[in-house]
Amino acid sequence: MAPPCCCPDRRCWPGGWRRRCRCGARWCSRPASSRIRGKPEMRLTRRGLLAAPLLATPARAQPRWPSRPVRFVVPFAPGGPVEVPARLIADHLTPRLGQPVVVDLKPGAAGAIGCREVAHATDGHTFLFMTGGIAVLPALQRNPGFDLFQDIVPISLVADTPMAIVVRADSPIRDAADMVARARAKPGGISYGSSGNGSTTHLAWLLLQMRGALECLHVPYRGAGQAVNGLYTGEIDVYMGDLGLLLPHVRDGKFRLLAVTPEARVPLVPEAPAVAEVIPG
Structure with missing residues (x-):
């Protein structure tokens, strides 16, 4: 027989395996028959039930992507080796996506200005065209205004040129x-x-x-x-x-x-x- 529960609700089940009481004060037990052997327990809490529809609803309501013009941010001055492939790819993607793909030059601070703009963009339609030099930005600038490893996610390698x-x-x-x-x-x-x-x-x-x-x-x-x-x-x-x-x-x-x-x-x-x-x- 399992020890009595100290929870004010006195909601304790005899035998089986242990779980924490709803109050979180002490450990109580729950029947072993409620546990499926070899599979992790799914705990359906009130918070989980409320979150599930909130996560699912936007997926049903989202319009087809892209729903607006797409922006390629190039963090360098005009005429550089990053702008050219960005414009070539933008020209090819425009008819396929059905939306304009615009190349936006944001030079300055060794690329940090353009990177910061993309890191803070939340529209889902802004992308960064950058070189491998982005990897050294945290070493060159103490506070570039964004977290390289948290705010920017690499998607694809465009070119590898010597x-x-x-x-x-x-x-x-x-x-x-x-x-x-x-x-x-x-x-x-x-x-x-x-x-x-x-x-x-x-x-x-x-x-x-x-x-x-x-x-x-x-x-x-x-x-x-x-x-x-x-x-x-x-x-x-x-x-x-x-x-x-x-x-x-x-x-x-x-x-x-x-x-x-x-x-x-x-x-x-x-x-x-x-x-x-x-x-x-």
Whole structure:
């Protein structure tokens, strides 16, 4: 026989297994026959019964998605390597979804401004087009205004493209080995551009400098497009950026390709050495 229950309701059952009284004060027992062997107990409380219809009702009442224009937020300046695929995908999705897909540029703070806008959007129609550089935002900014791991959920990988190092076609830098030799011979003598402080292009070049024992002059721009223009006008000597963005300039004869960043050569440009061939590691 089970011990008497201390609950004021005196609602205790003899024998079987134990459960907590409704008052929560002490343990009482319940008949073993009420338990299904090998299956977890389903406790139908008042709170659970009230929540079930609240969860189910919106699913029945939801309109077909999308019910309004869809927005792709690109957290970078115009002309960069993220805007181009975002617009291509938006153009293809518009007729399939039956709603306009709009690309909205929100540059600034190494992408944090656009990320914050998406993190705070609750309309179910706002998406973020971002690079892998989003992973370093928590390390670069103490309080970016959103929680990267709680507020933003990755959906799909759009593209995986290597980076490339280029110079102007008339640059005295002949190849990647020559660039490394010049940088070591005269620290700070070679200037390189990036799409902004803390950007992927900035961090990639810092890694290159660290592994190659180089010291170059950093010139940050507000976006990859401005950095490419800086190379055109001679404001910088070298630029490392997305191969897809730079390859048309190389094929037009405006830029010369020095190297690509993967460990092995890229089939699209087999003539370009991998950085690992010049700077091991």
